[in-house]
Amino acid sequence: MGRHDRLPESVWQRGGVRLWAAAAAALCSLSMPCGAAIGAEAHPDFSGVWTWYIAPGQSPLPRGRGPALPFTALAKQKVDAYQSLVRGTSDNPGAHCLGSGMPASMLFSGGYPMEIVQHHDLILVIYEAWTEIRQLYLADKIIPASDRIPDRNGYSTARWDGDTLIVETTALKEQEDQTYPHSAQARILERYHLARGPKGEQLLINDWTLTDPLFYTRPVTGEKKWALDPKGILLPYECNEEAWLDHLEALRKAKDEPGKGRTAAATGAYP
């Protein structure tokens, strides 16, 4: 059994099956490397590089924009204001090297792969694009809600429910620049589990729900699937270097040609 092989499908299909330390140890000794990623109680191993999954016969390109989101009046006002600000420009967070934030960081991973590194009390999800990192904390790693720093990807706690990993994300910043805009009060619930595709592919499936009474009249739900890429790797994703080099060039012009480049240098984004 290779590094990325999972347990037999039949095991996963029997919901509620638990493999305890003895079974895990047996597996380790027989066939698979077992390190820090395997805890005392064996849980499904989500570790590896995951890419977009497109089911056979499924259109690889989206058709239309989908149903309108159930915005509240407040959300519509804020989203419209944002859209009117950037309409006709090429501006969005990514164009300025800012990560997508949740839920977009999760939903749009796959085109650029994501890697999951799984420990018993911390699961790292690394999205290649913008090198966005989510830390899913379990058990003793979880800090009180009052200590969490708001972030575009929020703060995520996780727990196992059988073979399903349940992740709850709060401490989000308000983001109108999202495909699913939300307020700072948003709560995103994700339920991850492994499955097999029709060709035996190893899949990871996330059933997610966004709840945000300030922005939505009802919860928004969706399903996201990835396929394991056993030979996949993440590439570095440097995005800010060009802006830094442009800023240095502006500084040079300001120094060498007083009056030219001064404004750009003086208003550079870097402290």
Added chain:
Amino acid sequence: MNLLSNARVATLAALTLVAFGSSAALAHHSAAMYDFTKNVWVAGVVKDVRVINPHMTLTLAVANGRGEPHDIQFEGHSVNNFYRAGWRPGLVKVGDRIKVRYNPRKDGHDGGFVNGFVAANGQEVAFRIPGAEGAGTPPGGTRAR
């Protein structure tokens, strides 16, 4: 080498580009300005190329109708997408004559979003957008002229 080989990665890259529309994780810039249903080929001499994130930039000197060169500005996929499609550092250099496949601007102006090219050494690097028009062999064969 088939220009549309490496389809798996290329498809993903294309998906990434197209799927997210204006808010896009992978489209980075607003995709609204480009017509991703169309592909156009052009040959020219590289005056400037920067393979960077979130988007590469390319300035190509292209002959106009009277045979006079004029510069066209392009942007295109990220370093990461180009790498997975086969690009490696040094493949495209200033002064190289290359062929470029791009999604044109909707407003009819020059330029567009580069989704493939044939380098001066003949190497093809391409992203496939399923169903797009003209996503096949470049005019005049695969060798840049």
